[in-house]
Amino acid sequence: MDAEVAEQVADIARRVVASGAISANGHGNVSVRTPGSDEMYFTAGPSLRDHPASAVVRVGLDGTLREGELPPIQAAVVAMHTAMYDDNPDVGCVLHTHSPYATAYAVARRPIGCWVEALAMFGLGDGVPVTSYEPRGSEQAIAGIRAAVIPGVPAVLLANHGVLVFHRTPELAILVGGVVEEAAQAGLNAAALGGPADIPADLRAAALQRAMTFESSGMVRAAPPVQSREDTDIAWGERPEADDAERFYRDRPPHWGTA
């Protein structure tokens, strides 16, 4: 067991809880693929809340437990993590929660449409599909997840269960988990107003394009001041102001206070 990776996984669990896209009991699990290997580190604890690094286990992508202790209830969901790594070589992190609003859609077996701009911006322009219902951990359940996943879309609703997110990095997985939950909440709220309106397909592509442009232009920062108050080209003894009051305030020693 690489203690550092186990600690990283526990930290991801903390960040998922901090994101707020989680049910009150914190149920869910997180895994990361260890780069260049055929295994993942997986949270074996019952809740992501206060999940200790000591309860992180090492599991082969064939589902074999390699190190640590895995309770049967958690072992039942291991296969949906390994399936996402198997099917998508780019996936580095899988995240499963029962975040309440997304789970409401999962329980209603209703997909989430692209009615929130962030969905289009983060690769969910086709919305979030929903699986058929099969008992968790069964072969049929895994087949159902595989059948529901839309290539390139990093999330799927698990019928009568919760949500599964899979992405290149933990940061992106947590971000998408939050976007899905936000979209589900907005969809439910909008239902009281006649239902959410889907963004037209061509405009979803435009939203994604703009998001990529923002990404490539990097962080926008305010320009530093060209001159500070003390850095003027006025020579010592010269008075730039005609107004005495202005000079008085400018020359006021700091210990005078601001009153």
Ligand SMILES: [Zn+2]
């Ligand atoms: Zn679950």
